[in-house]
Amino acid sequence: HPVSAAAPAAVDFRSVAGGPAKPLGALGPLTDLVIQRILVGDQVAASKFGTDSPIEDPVREAQVLEQVRAQADASGVDPDEAGRFFSDQITASKIVQQGLFDRWTSHPEEAPTTRPDLAEIREQLDRLTVALLDELERTQAVRGKPVSCAVQQSLANLTGAATEHLDALHRRALTEATHSVCRLGE
């Protein structure tokens, strides 16, 4: 009989769970939001590519971090901890933007053909900030236990990267965006 098709390279968690695939475990919801923010980075890159807007905007970064510190206080999260976490989110976004700029420069046929509005994208990022801070608050207990936190972050990153079909660039951004999650609050 004919040889069956090759096994899939990665487990499709959709078929296991029977529902929308999400990063697993205690840090799954936080990691899901981190991935959403990383993917918004693609939109940011598309809005800036071929324009005068630079990848790095220190004024906007300061506004984001100011919003974060104020809202952290209101959500019961340490403002310094929240600030460190969001600095990593900003770094991750710039990794994605630079990676896509490089890709689109060497492969212009892959460059986006429409240019989304940066102001609208930033409103989307501001909404994600609120949700991320809620998850930072909700996960304080598990993040305070270094060993189980590390296990949960590995599980969430692995399953999140697989279910969202992240490429090497976006996986690198995910690693950067989550590398302090288990050290925060110490």
Ligand SMILES: C=C(O[C@@H]1C=C(C(=O)O)C=C[C@H]1O)C(=O)O
């Ligand atoms: C996302 C943007 O690009 C960069 C990343 C930022 C972020 O992740 O919040 C903020 C400013 C920029 O340095 C943006 O310009 O809005």
